[in-house]
Amino acid sequence: MxxxxxxxxxxxxxxxxxxxxxxxxxxxxxxxxxxxxxxxxxxxxxxxxxxxxxxxxxxxxxxxxxxxxxxxxxxxxxxxxxxxxxxxxxxxxxxxxxxxxxxxxxxxxxxxxxxxxxxxxxxxxxxxxPKLLDIPGENLPKVTHYYKEAHNYALQNVVVIGASNSAVDAALEIWRKGGHVTMVVRGENIGERVKYWVRPDIVNRIEEGSINAYYNSEVIKIDETTIEIKTPEGLITLDNDYVVALTGxxxxxxxxxxxxxxxxxxxxxxxxxxxxxxxxxxxxxxxxxxxxxxxxxxxxxxxxxxxxxxxxxxxxxxxxx
Known part of the structure; x- marks a missing residue:
């Protein structure tokens, strides 16, 4: 043609x-x-x-x-x-x-x-x-690089990787639908470019302990039931059902x-x-x-x-x- x-x-x-x-x-x-x-x-x-x-x-x-x-x-x-x-x-x-x-x-x-x-x-x-993590377990069915809705994460241990708008939106929505949310953030804090009306919400939820957050940290391994995180205090292992990797x-x-x-x-x-x-x-x-x-x-x-x-x-x- x-x-x-x-x-x-x-x-x-x-x-x-x-x-x-x-x-x-x-x-x-x-x-x-x-x-x-x-x-x-x-x-x-x-x-x-x-x-x-x-x-x-x-x-x-x-x-x-x-x-x-x-x-x-x-x-x-x-x-x-x-x-x-x-x-x-x-x-x-x-x-x-x-x-x-x-x-x-x-x-x-x-x-x-x-x-x-x-x-x-x-x-x-x-x-x-998606920007891949290039870590063991990234290809497991419980890992996704896209987030659509929160319902399937209710009552589950969910790790959200990232601190951008998409990661913050996912973390807040999953928490509000009954998920147990942990954020893993490579930097020192939530991203400065996060929507101005949303950023105080996520910061407050983290400060009050509703959402857990590990800063200056990165996920290094994922398996069927746990996730391993490298933090400034050392390696930690968390029980985990789903990983939402919103890393860009x-x-x-x-x-x-x-x-x-x-x-x-x-x-x-x-x-x-x-x-x-x-x-x-x-x-x-x-x-x-x-x-x-x-x-x-x-x-x-x-x-x-x-x-x-x-x-x-x-x-x-x-x-x-």
Whole structure:
């Protein structure tokens, strides 16, 4: 299939890019390996966004929510309605295998088809590849790197690893549903970037002893019934039923490297792109959204990267005239 634009990733920024293509009557398709807004779909069911609803809007389409800060279900409904009401061309459950520069354009192969296009936009986010602990027992069924809801953890001994927003939300919700929660935190305290209305809650629960916490600590071994933690006071072993390891996620660096995009050699692993046009070091291949931050996944989010769609479209438009 021949297209003007191939957009990889049907998250909010991919949808915003599709809207810009539709306005300009370009022949485009969005290719997504999972569900529509797959990362948001995999968020915890009761998650509330840090941003207010107007900051999550794309293309000036109003986002009406019941509260100033919308929840996961409201966001799914909003982006789903934007996609369906605008009749955007989106192929779901189709994985991109390769992106190759082919003359002035690109060849893209997927699990379902082969495409050629003049331009490619990668907006794949970062939520699909968890940062692994690389410790014995991590592959046990009782260990998960994603958290959906608390009910199955009621009356269970649960270790939550991490101190980010997702870890704090999980720990509080599991505790409130009757789970016995222990947090294992690599740093000295709960993360400073935790939502400002949630951080005092978790700090108070820890201080009063409702939730146990081990700081400057790390899990070194997991087995069927226990977990071993390295703490400043030495090794300890706790009875354990479940481990919720919310240690962060990584962008899909492989798709970037395989397509020829240069990535910085340091720990940040920032991909190469022009900050004014969002074009990578490969002519005609653009980056949009969280993927631009490499390992610094906290730098880009919906409200400050939705502008990427217009920046890319404005730059492409010069070539298409």
């Amino acid at each position: 021949e297209k003007d634009i191939i957009i990889i990733g049907a998250g909010p920024i991919g949808i915003a890019c599709a809207l810009e293509c539709k306005k300009r009557q370009w022949d485009y398709v969005v290719i997504e390996k999972g569900a529509l807004t797959n990362s948001l779909f995999n968020y915890p069911r009761n998650m509330t966004f840090f941003s207010t609803s107007e900051k999550l809007e794309i293309d000036d389409i109003p986002f009406i929510s019941n509260n100033p800060k919308p929840n996961r279900d409201e966001a799914l409904e909003y982006y789903r309605r934007v996609a369906t009401s605008n009749k955007l061309h989106i192929n779901l459950y189709e994985t991109v295998n390769a992106i190759k520069k082919d003359g002035d354009g690109f060849s893209i192969s997927t699990t379902k088809s082969n495409y050629t296009s003049k331009k490619v936009i990668i907006s794949t986010g970062f939520y699909d590849i 996620y990584l962008p899909n660096f492989k798709i970037l490297k395989d397509s020829g995009i240069t990535i910085s050699d340091d720990d940040k692993k920032i991909p190469s792109y022009n900050s004014e046009t969002m074009e990578s070091n490969i002519n005609g291949l653009y980056l949009a959204g969280v993927i631009c931050g490499g390992n610094e996944t906290h730098k880009w989010f919906i409200e400050n990267s939705r502008i990427h769609a217009k920046m890319i479209a404005n730059h492409i438009e010069k070539d298409f005239k």
